[in-house]
Amino acid sequence: MTTMEPSAGPNMRVYISVWLGMLLIVAIEAALAYAHVSGGVLVTALLVLAFLEAAIALRYFMHLKYEVPMLFWTLIPGLLLAFFMMNQFWADSSRLNALRFPVP
Amino acid sequence: MSDSAMTVNAMHGSAMEPSPFLISSKKLTMWLFIVADAATFGGLLFAYGFLRFGSASWTRPFSFSPNILNGLVMTVILLTSSLTMLGGVAAAHDGRRSATMKWLGATVVLGVLFAILHLREWTAMFHEGWSLTANPMGGTVLFGALFFSITGLHLLHVISGVVAISVIALGFRSGRLSAGHVETTGLYWHFVDLVWMFVFPLLYLLNLH
Numbered sequence A: 001m002t003t004m005e006p007s008a009g010p011n012m013r014v015y016i017s018v019w020l021g022m023l024l025i026v027a028i029e030a031a032l033a034y035a036h037v038s039g040g041v042l043v044t045a046l047l048v049l050a051f052l053e054a055a056i057a058l059r060y061f062m063h064l065k066y067e068v069p070m071l072f073w074t075l076i077p078g079l080l081l082a083f084f085m086m087n088q089f090w091a092d093s094s095r096l097n098a099l100r101f102p103v104p
Numbered sequence B: 001m002s003d004s005a006m007t008v009n010a011m012h013g014s015a016m017e018p019s020p021f022l023i024s025s026k027k028l029t030m031w032l033f034i035v036a037d038a039a040t041f042g043g044l045l046f047a048y049g050f051l052r053f054g055s056a057s058w059t060r061p062f063s064f065s066p067n068i069l070n071g072l073v074m075t076v077i078l079l080t081s082s083l084t085m086l087g088g089v090a091a092a093h094d095g096r097r098s099a100t101m102k103w104l105g106a107t108v109v110l111g112v113l114f115a116i117l118h119l120r121e122w123t124a125m126f127h128e129g130w131s132l133t134a135n136p137m138g139g140t141v142l143f144g145a146l147f148f149s150i151t152g153l154h155l156l157h158v159i160s161g162v163v164a165i166s167v168i169a170l171g172f173r174s175g176r177l178s179a180g181h182v183e184t185t186g187l188y189w190h191f192v193d194l195v196w197m198f199v200f201p202l203l204y205l206l207n208l209h
Helices: A012-034 A039-061 A069-099 B003-016 B025-053 B064-093 B097-128 B142-174 B179-207
Strands: none
Touching: A012 A039, A012 B064, A012 B179, A039 B064, A039 B179, A069 B025, B025 B142, B025 B179, B064 B097, B064 B142, B064 B179, B097 B142, B097 B179, B142 B179
16 A cells, blocks of 8 residues: 655754755855856856756755655656746847847 | 536535545645646746847856855755744644644744745845945846845745645644645645745856855
């Protein structure tokens, strides 16, 4: 028989380690913002770090790691697909910029 | 057996079927809300990217102090509130009511602190002349419109979360609500934290002058 008891999650020591790890990622993000890197590299790096933080929060803080895998496969791929599909708009954004009259 | 009796049996059968996700219906409902809300914030952040990338010039008004420093403090506060919320959920599952109240109380205090710091930042920006439709630095007004819209929606989530945690904590203390309610509210609070992990780098760190 299946039960709906909460799955056994990690203890506070694990949570504190994850919390410290996330603080470290925030510190890296802030340091990157002051590093002399190009805009494209900075946006890419910040997005990668933000998605890494989101994945950690989902797995440990929101307990997705300790739920049945079907919950993950039902919720997350569809959401990521929606985000992926939104990327279709960038070409139009670029076109808008190209259509402007040059600044005198 | 009559058709109506068969229909009733079929309905009871489906109602008794265990969840394929092995979680309570309220927790599943919260997950579905979170996915929908994530799409909302995702759409807003994509709109910000679209307008920024499509603008010939963009105002970058932020400096380390006070903006980035304030944003960093707010980030640490929100991350810490997720940790205290986890403590509250763990204590609630162990049946430790007093400890649950302390952890949830700490979460509420940190949430209020986050909101106060945010509103203080907003007030300072309003005094400088920023608004949804004004840019005191003379460039496009899009920065103010997007900044206040996105951070405003997030702040609304924080304030809603503070109210929800307070209500759930009081209900748990009186015995009306269960540890499952605390856990479900915790899911929402972690999501609010998760959204900020995108808002802070994209709206603050990318707008350093």
